[in-house]
Amino acid sequence: MMTTTFARWLQAASLTGVLSLMLGLSGCAAPPVASSSKTELPFDQAVAQATDGLVKQTQKGPAFLAKMGSKRSVVLDPMVDAGSAQQTAATQMLQDRVTERLNAKFETMEIMPFDSANLAKARYLLTGTMTRLSVDEPRSPLQINLALTELASGTVVAQSSAVARDEGLDHTPLPYYRDTPVPTKDRVIEGYVRTTATPPGQHADAYYLERLAAAPAIKEGTAHYNAQRYQDALAQYSAAGGGPTGEQLRVLNGIYLSSVKLGRTAEAEDAFGKIVAYGIANQQLGVKFLFNPNATTFWSETRISGPYTMWLREIARASADAKVCMDIVGHTSHTGPVAYNDQLSLQRARYIRQRLIDESTVLSDRTTPSGRGFRENIIGSGTDDAVDALDRRVEFKIVACS
Known part of the structure; x- marks a missing residue:
């Protein structure tokens, strides 16, 4: 859903064009x-x-x-x-x-x-x-x-x-x-x-x-997806998910992605809802959002940002239902001035928080935004492309409700 357009964006984007949203106790750093x-x-x-x-x-x-x-x-x-x-x-x-x-x-x-x-x-x-x-x-x-x-x-x-x-x-x-x-x-x-x-x-x-028994089907599903054989990919991911050890992020992701590629909107939304539920249950979730360069607005191309409203709705609904409280922490890649990145990461965390509050007002009292700039990078390449997309993220850290 973001192949050709995404590739063109990567060539033109500035240092702050991508942000990903992470939920977890400690992010996904190695x-x-x-x-x-x-x-x-x-x-x-x-x-x-x-x-x-x-x-x-x-x-x-x-x-x-x-x-x-x-x-x-x-x-x-x-x-x-x-x-x-x-x-x-x-x-x-x-x-x-x-x-x-x-x-x-x-x-x-x-x-x-x-x-x-x-x-x-x-x-x-x-x-x-x-x-x-x-x-x-x-x-x-x-x-x-x-x-x-x-x-x-x-x-x-x-x-x-x-x-x-x-x-x-x-x-x-x-x-x-x-x-x-x-x-x-x-x-x-x-x-x-x-x-x-x-x-x-x-x-x-x-x-x-x-959980190793599910790994061969996951491997085959990923190979099919990489080769653009999306029907075959969906079949393998579904087979993996149907087993007793198949509830894994790679499987849920694969079902969602393959469903999107096949134009199966209802199945894709259901799969994304399961991703969010899995993430909250395990206190570890990431949802990548693309932003316009140097801005707090989502990427203008609707082929890319079109699903974001559904993603935010599912995240807000599941968070509200689970009655969790969260610190929303913004991050950027390792390019540009420190002060600029600190501010931009905070602004984007605030933007994500407001969008979630728009979906569920109870999250207003359960969320707090902050920005970390590039102090907690995962990749650290500073290439501002697909390689270091995980460095441009907002983490949702589960905290005790006061």
Whole structure:
């Protein structure tokens, strides 16, 4: 719904053209990354170091030594950026490079397609993340984390990392993540991120593993969406959502986006209502709004801003029904003067608050606006495009009602 027009906007927008709205106790920032003493390497060398380190650990582990006569079947849950919870061109490259090296150098490792049948019979699960070491420095180094988990026991049997220079890497989100109205970092993705950094011998994140059964359908739905096969995408997301572990933001987002692309307005509105309900129940929700450059009015193109009235109505209704109180905190990307960004972030927080009050007057006594400028960036690139859209957000932080 915002492909060609959105691309044209990205080329023309100024530093403050996009704002996203976040609801949560602590936003969607990644867990802090510990300072690494590892040598910074070119990307391909860092990938090779991390991949080789992972396999070397498996060659020493007793769980693997007992199976020396057979191939080690592995499924790979798609890799993500740990800060934004997005799949990007760079995380796709990471995943491809790791897979290529495993296939080329280690004949005992069999990387199987990530589908339900293979998940049921594979011995091991491979996960991986890319994490920027400092969001305050554009193009700061990236830490690559890889983990191999034994599916039967849920134990991480190998974990490795390396630090890559951010030279020539493309961090543009893939189409699903670019289009999604709601950032996807829920407890499932947080568990995925934790798993990739878990030391060998310890258990992978239980919440993530308990919901892994839905992941193959989510992966297929996202692949279909990225290829503009929206009917197929909707079928996969609906299949994932119909299972006992399918209530996840990625699924709800996928059903909403696919319904919009197929022109199914009623289904899309119902799906968005479920997104809001899920977010409030889990105290973590994001809804991205585009603003006109240097203004507090929504983007003028109705093909983009048309759904915003419905989004605001659903957020206001659900917030009022849940009787929650919220601090509304505005943020901007890391460009322009500090004072200007502080003021603009506050103005946009106030605007969102007023629009919600217009929908439900009871929110007047339950909401307080403030602005943080770019002090709490998630991406920190300062590129003012799709890459750092999450930095231009307003968080709704749940607080006790006085």
